[in-house]
Amino acid sequence: MADTNELGPLPSSHITLLPSSGMGHLTPFLRLAGLLASCNVKVTFITREPPVSLAESQILCHFFSAFPQISQEKLHLLPLDNLSAGSEDDPFYCHIEVIRQSSQLLSSLLRSLSPPPSAIVTDMSLTAAVVPITEALKIPNFIFFTSSATMLILFVSFHILAGSMDGVKIPSLEATPRSWIPPPLLQDKNNLLKTYIIENGKAMTKSDGILVNTLDSIEQSSLLALNGGKVIKGLPSVTAIGLLPPCCFEDNQPLTWLDDQPAGSVVYVSFGSRTAISREQLRELGNGLVGCGYKFLWVVKDKKVDREDGEELVDVIGDELMESVKEKGVAVKHWVNQESILKHPAVGGFLSHCGWNSVTEAMWHGVRVLAWPQHGDQKINANLVTSIGLGIWEKSWGWGGEQIVMREQIAEKVRQMMGNEFLRSQAMCIREEARNRIELHRSSKKGLTELIKMWKKE
Template identity: 85%
Template sequence: MADTNELIMPSSSHIALLPSSGMGHLTPFLRLAHLLASCNVKVTFITPEPTVSLAESQILSHFFSAFPQICQEKLHLLPLDNFSASSEDDPFYHHIEVIRQSSRLLSSLLCSVSPPLSALVTDMSLTAAVVPITEALKIPNFIFFTSSAKMLTLFVSFHTLAGSKANANSYEMDYIKIPTLEPIPRSWIPPSLLQDTNNLLKTYIIENGKSMTKSDGILVNTLESIEQSSLLALNGGKVIEGLPLVTAIGLLPPLYFEDHQPLAWLDDQPAGSVVYVSFGSRTAITREQLRELGNGLVGSGCGFVWVVKDKKVDREDGKELVNVIGDELMERVKEKGMVVKHWVNQESILKHPAVGGFLSHCGWNSVTEAMWHGVHVLAWPQHGDQKINADLVERIGLGTWEKSWSWGGGEIVMREQIAEKIKEVMGNKLLRSQAMRIREEARNGIELGRGSKKGLTELIKMLKKERS
């Protein structure tokens, strides 16, 4: 990354980081930890144990081996009390609840580290549980929001939109209106948030959104240039009153220990000819849709690397690949592509010159990694914040979003549609050039003192202010 000499902090600065459940939350925390450590900050990384996935355990092991200067403290999770899981709740939500209920152990942990902490950076999903603890200890608490600034506008204001009579009309119609920003269609919002009754996701967003006003600042892994309107609205007091400063600290660069040899098959493929297909670390797709997708990839005529996920949690994903996609499709995919059924290093694949497109669910990490490597995206959102992210992908010219394709296990998208859309996107030279423009903007931003370098400077200023 760029020279960080001007960002050096006093050696007494000590920041702890507390991530939440899942690779989507862990990965940006690891990158931020390394960025801070490179600026002479003593970093303590708190790891909730056990993790919910094998991928998290493995990357943590690699991380602490690669960066021994970063201290690890383990938050040993307690047995879960008074938790009633419903059919919609997945293991990751369950694990977040375990971390939240175990957060009462944080007080002694935070007081025991040396030297005393300058600040704690807390995952967005743990805000309501952790902020009261750091308030009592008089430790500044910065929230790391691991999605886009646009999603943050909904996250922090949702409790007012859902509960205010003044917003009842927009809440019940086809859109949700956030002050000074374009309305968000209801179809982009997870259905569970719009139900009359409470559920785990809705409760989390309401509680954590309210509590963010009590934090000392909010950090977002994004570029000011692509989310200027959302950032201005958040920091102008237009979205919600009392919100602390929201700082864009992206794009966070990948870490060198993540950059290992990708799949050797890619080395034999022509430049820009391969589409990479992945729906993230926690999206399980139905067997029927997987087989339509596989046949669509074959029918597109493009080379592909396809990451198949049959279960949300990799510890439970024991089925052989052939049992998931079938013998016939298994033979067909060998002709044009490569299929894997395990966690892969996405950064290494996206940076490979053979990769020319990305069929993605538009999880925020995947979007930022596509920006960093200049790979254009065919968006197929599946749940959560992903439709809001897909809209941003299309707006900035990073890719295209086929809005007629269902999400969350709805109507099956047929192989012919998939094949046609992949051919169209892979042959689109304009999308490719726009993706490369965004790549240069992201990387030049670091070199020129914008992007993550500017955001880190702002964070360090805030920390110095808190210490004075």
């Protein structure tokens, strides 16, 4: 007798997932893999060897222990010396470049899989490199865009707009101001981010579909524009598959200090796994937290890649601030399981760079956000945070590193966020909607349910 669930009979299907570099790309792929496996889909997960960070190595180890039914295939990266100019400035872009140039090895890897893949889900940053390979193998290729649907509009249209970057205006949508566009895209000369967005944005029209970890209800206008041909002609169907819930392997015990704090009283402070902040700004931030009047849990980071970071916390923030922090909160200088922290009842606010994973996790757990974008898609995401009532954004602070934001300003904004009862209430409403939507039988018609049905017919 065939296996069944809400979807009905489940004939065999085999989905292969290919993530890219960095926790912001890896984490949603792991959650998607776990969700597919729970729906009796055969999943093969391709990892890159070596990974770029210790955090990636650790989370992959936990993941495969929790999901023994998911097959792991390793793409051993080529030792390349001829990386594109500028790649050495960012270890993550460097790693993406190595994956891209090693993609020639994918063809034999994919041909070796048994049964043959029904489809492959590829990271957005590898689109241009992988689509020609899967076309030759006649394997449907769906792109997982690991940011918001609103950012996808800029991503797929940038190659058309690049000559006149005064902003982005799509009919029926709010304009994206020039100041929200990542600064590297506004430079006259080419750089890796600019090149990747141009190449991959063009190549997305050759894919079989685009998946976005978002709620259709909060980005309805963007999704309608993308699917209605208003952004770019020839774009395949864009499907909201979120919010992707955290997986069982992420459910670990956060710092026990949180257990002793009153409900909703703690500010969690983190700027993601790849944002390095200057020592001067870190010390202003730390003093602002000490003076805000709330307890806090602060993840300190001043190096992009954790493998390069061997200094002690006191060496980064100094003895005096270290002592002040001990009286008011907790500071750590290592990767933490953010999902476990955000779901803790003691956490009532999140000072965040607004990476898309952080935004979706704040929505999933109903935590208010104070947005402080640092780079990339984060101003576009911060605007979404404010427009849905999840948080506040002080736009005058600019991009991270443009200016030193002083401790008094930081303390004031933290108090403003934590004292705003509307934000607290709205965050909880968003939480309930996200959890209701992820139940497969209540997903939208074009959500993950329909994709799984389609893949089972391949």
